[in-house]
Amino acid sequence: MAYNTGRIFGTAKTGTRIMVTLPTEAAEDNGILIRDLVAAGMDCARINCAHDSQELWGTMISYIRRAEQETGNHCKVYMDLAGPKVRIESVLLRYGEARVMPGEQIFLVSGPISVYPEEYKGNIVISCSIPEAFEHMEAGQPVLIDDGKIRAIVEKVTPEGAYLTITYTKPLGGKIKNEKSLNFPQTPMKLSPLTDKDKDDLDFVVQYADAIGYSFVKSAADVSLLQGELQKRCGKAYRQIALVAKIENQEAVDNLPEIIVQAASKQPLGIMIARGDLAVEVGYRRLAELQEEIMWICEAAHVPVIWATQVLENLVKKGLPSRAEITDAAMGERAECVMLNKGPYIVEAVTALTNILLRMEQHQHKKTSQLRALHIAQNMFENGKL
Numbered sequence: 407m408a409y410n411t412g413r414i415f416g417t418a419k420t421g422t423r424i425m426v427t428l429p430t431e432a433a434e435d436n437g438i439l440i441r442d443l444v445a446a447g448m449d450c451a452r453i454n455c456a457h458d459s460q461e462l463w464g465t466m467i468s469y470i471r472r473a474e475q476e477t478g479n480h481c482k483v484y485m486d487l488a489g490p491k492v493r494i495e496s497v498l499l500r501y502g503e504a505r506v507m508p509g510e511q512i513f514l515v516s517g518p519i520s521v522y523p524e525e526y527k528g529n530i531v532i533s534c535s536i537p538e539a540f541e542h543m544e545a546g547q548p549v550l551i552d553d554g555k556i557r558a559i560v561e562k563v564t565p566e567g568a569y570l571t572i573t574y575t576k577p578l579g580g581k582i583k584n585e586k587s588l589n590f591p592q593t594p595m596k597l598s599p600l601t602d603k604d605k606d607d608l609d610f611v612v613q614y615a616d617a618i619g620y621s622f623v624k625s626a627a628d629v630s631l632l633q634g635e636l637q638k639r640c641g642k643a644y645r646q647i648a649l650v651a652k653i654e655n656q657e658a659v660d661n662l663p664e665i666i667v668q669a670a671s672k673q674p675l676g677i678m679i680a681r682g683d684l685a686v687e688v689g690y691r692r693l694a695e696l697q698e699e700i701m702w703i704c705e706a707a708h709v710p711v712i713w714a715t716q717v718l719e720n721l722v723k724k725g726l727p728s729r730a731e732i733t734d735a736a737m738g739e740r741a742e743c744v745m746l747n748k749g750p751y752i753v754e755a756v757t758a759l760t761n762i763l764l765r766m767e768q769h770q771h772k773k774t775s776q777l778r779a780l781h782i783a784q785n786m787f788e789n790g791k792l
Contacts, residue, residue, distance in 0.1 A: 411710045411742045413674035414617055414648040415449055418480040422739050422763045423449035429748040433462040437469030442753045444473040444481050447760035455607045456488035467614050482616040487604045489621030490597045492588045498531040504582045506572045515567040516540045523566050530582055542594045550589040554686045556580035591687045599628045612639045617648035624657040626668035648674035654683035659696055666707050677704050681715035710742035722749035739766035
């Protein structure tokens, strides 16, 4: 496992690595944020290709390389392909505001936002960025909006689209906004995980990335598709670029062994447990179980795991962690890498996570207890109570 982890994250450091998602501001402050992150313990910088531009990505990468020289620490560049993320493309308000409560109805159009049934009397009409969502849509299927913060069910499908009835929101309701995510966990969709944008981005990514994140991968065939695109651009040298398969839905979990075999037989492979999308797709009640199963399979296959989504979320965004997320971060030591998302207190979060992981490594390696001498017992002995 240590060998395969080193192939992705480098060998300058042992133990669990730290990955950080870079915000746009990281390209606009003359490299100050990136330098602080590298100095604090960031081992891998994540650039999300769903945001910003190639020019900004290039600036970030130049700052990363400069920070390595200034701090003496090493930092890998990980670039996430955007993939076919399904989002609300536009919102039409017929009257009132874009807030919904359970029991209310909205309409999801299959074409232009202005084309909806004449008999529809509701306030909100939304359109979807992926028309393929309608190919197998049926009444009774759930629809999740904004990462599940708003939930609905398909009441009826018409030529113009689908009537959705809201089944869950926060107590004061939920607001429907452009660009928020749409999930159809029980609606089969045959989408290529590589979009035209991804292929354009690959021309840049293969020049600079140490590792490539593959969003919405579901099968070995999906892995083969990306490897083919990499080979077109790099020849056999693509085998030196690490691939990180992001496990975001039930189909990817079911096909994980085949995904591992196809990917790891050709190039360095890591698996990211994308807990946000995975929880939305399979339900939060099953997340912990599936997370464990993924980690067991990857440990058996000697494939490094990245523990991602909402790690130290309150600390990153508000400057003070919840008690529960400290425990969650500590459990991340069982993975080879822990990913933090962007926020105003991200440097403080990296510093705290570095400390947490160092302490936990003395107690546990993966799922094996280290049986280190306990501070509680040592204090009692030193104070003559034992």
